[in-house]
Every structure is written in structure tokens, then in C-alpha cells.
Amino acid sequence: MFEELSLHILDIAMNSLAANASKIEISVLENHQRDWLILRVRDNGRGMDAAALHRVLHHRATTKTLRKKNIGLGVALLRQTSEMCGGHFHIRSAPGQGTSVTASMRLSHIDRPALGDLNSSILAICAANPKVDVRLHYRTDKNQYHFSSHELAPKGESCP
């Protein structure tokens, strides 16, 4: 697991880039009323077939080659964080249909890492491939914030 959730987000998004995504949508939803925090990273990359998805979910770094490719470890770490914090983990992918990773966790769980420096994570993803449209949708019970690297203009901001 990582110390901050924003590091998990960065890590998963790097997988999206490796899958040649041209659009990455990141959403962070904080529901204080129901005590849930939901992270989602969705991309339009090449996607994985059932065998590849299975390999990612059952990540094993037993050889040096696998270590180098290392696509699954980050997914396994996020799944661990999510499950340790009373949440659920879900990954959906199909060839040509992109990949969607969803991790939920109890907002108030004592082991839940802080969201952390989300800005730096988004900036790093943008720096990785400037042609990719990186979108962030952040929502709490009262506020929401949208960011799109292609548009570079926040939309739909609302404040209490």
C-alpha cells in the first residue's frame, strides 16, 4: 500500500498510459454522510483480455521479467488498501474497451490513508504524456471540482 491515496491514483494512471490511453478520467467521491470514499480511474486504452486481467489480479513477481513489466503490483496494492479499509475493489477491462479500476473504502477507517497531494499526481500524469486528456472529478457532500487538461478550465465549480 502507499502512504497517500493520490499515489495510488498516480500509479494506476501510469498503467493507463502504458495501455496507450488518450483519455484518463479520475474521480474521487467523498460521501461523509454514508462514510464512503470512492476512487475511480477509467481509461480508453487498449484494455485487457480475461487472461491478462487474471494475471494482473493475481500478481506474482517471481521472475526478473515480470518485475520489469510490473503492471499488477500497483493494482494489488490498491486492492489491499481498499480491503483493509472495509471497502471493495473492482477492475473491469476488455480488449478495445479500456479499463476501469474502482476502489472504495470507509472514509472514517483508522487505517485509511489521506488523499494527499492530488495536484502533484495529476501534474505528473499530464507530464507523462501531454497529448492525453487527463480529467479529474472531485466531489464531496457539498463541493465539486472538475479539471480537464485539454480544456484547462475548471467547470462546474460550486461552493457552499
Add this chain to the structure above:
Amino acid sequence: MTIKDLIGCLQAELLTGSADTQVCGCYAGDLLSDVLASAKPDVLWITIQVHRNVVSVASMKDISTVLITRGRKLDSQTIAEAEQSGVTVLSTPLSSYEAAGKLWETGLR
């Protein structure tokens, strides 16, 4: 040092692997990203974590032995993965602090 020399003072049980496994140092940590970043090869890793990611991280870092503290155990699937990955796993009833203390006394660094 071999695991054989340490099993006694740690009151440890060998869950998988060989008692002849060599270790040349120790690392204590429960945050996997920290261990991923900082542990050296061939160390004995002291942790309370029992998630299967422990085996992945140990394998990636060439950590020879994992010592699970507070009497916790790995599930059978994780033990099988440890065996496949060549990672030796011990379990001790001691806390991480006590285990680290005992290991420090042996001169392992």
C-alpha cells in the same frame, strides 16, 4: 547468519522455506511502499502484514525471509505463493518491537 540460528530466540515457527536460508541484515516495516523503496536484498523482513502482497514485495526485492509477528499466520494460498517464489516465512508470537530487539542482539544489522 542462517534462520536456524534465529528460530530459538524468536520462538519462531517455520511456515515455509528452509531453515538453512541465509540472511545478512534486517528490515522492519509495515507500509509496503516503504519496504519496496528501502529494503535491501537478502534481509529478514519483520512485519505484521499477512496480505499476499507481502510475498510479491519480498520476491521483487530479493528479500530472503519474512518474519510475521504477533503470532499471525499466512493463509494457505499465500504460503503456496511464498513457496513458489522461494521466500522463507517464519511466524513468531513476539511483537515486532520484541523481535527486532532480539535480532539486534544477535548482531544482525
Add this chain to the structure above:
Amino acid sequence: MNLEQLKQLKNKAQKQIALRESGKKYRVVVSMGTSGIAAGAREVMKTMLDEMEKRGIESVEVAVTGEIGMVDAEPVVRIEEAGGEKTTYAKVNPEVARKIVVEHLEKGKKVESVAVGKVKEQE
């Protein structure tokens, strides 16, 4: 993370784009795979961007690459020069990152004590 902090994101992203569009003397590539992130690569990148901004250094593009498989050398930063020369720095922390910006990017002097190798490509 609060809304006020998030609002700075657009500002920072625009500055990053401006850097890319100017003539580049150097390209900084930070390795950002799982082991890089675990070792603090994001903080290294942030420190370099902040230091460059502080010093008004504009002829540098900052890029990010995926897993390079050097789990014991992370964080790894590679400096690529317009002439083709490449210098790789290993185990970079924020303090070393700052030094790389000041010595290598601003003054053109490699930080030999941290550099692990350089490759010059013939045109």
C-alpha cells in the same frame, strides 16, 4: 485536500504546458513506475518543478516515464541534453533534486557524485 488547493491545479498545469512550448535545452525524465512512486519520485518531480520556477529556468521540459525495472535505484532521473548527451541520476531525493536543478540545469555542471553514467549519442 480541499477545494482551494485543487483550484491551484489549473494554474500549475498551465505553467507546465508553457515550459513544454519554449525551446528546450534540457529534458528531465523522471521514472514513475510503482517502485519509483514508492521511493518518492513524485516528490522529486515536484521539487524540480518548484525549484525551476523559483529560479526562472524555462528551457527545460519535464517528462515522466513508466516502470524501468530498477527497483533498487529508484528514484531515477535522467537528464537529456539538446546535443544528445544523457546523464542518469539514481536514488534521487528532494535535496539531490534541487542540486541537479542548480548545478546541472542552471550551471550546466553534472552532479558527478550522484550521476551513474552518461551516454553521448553521435548525430
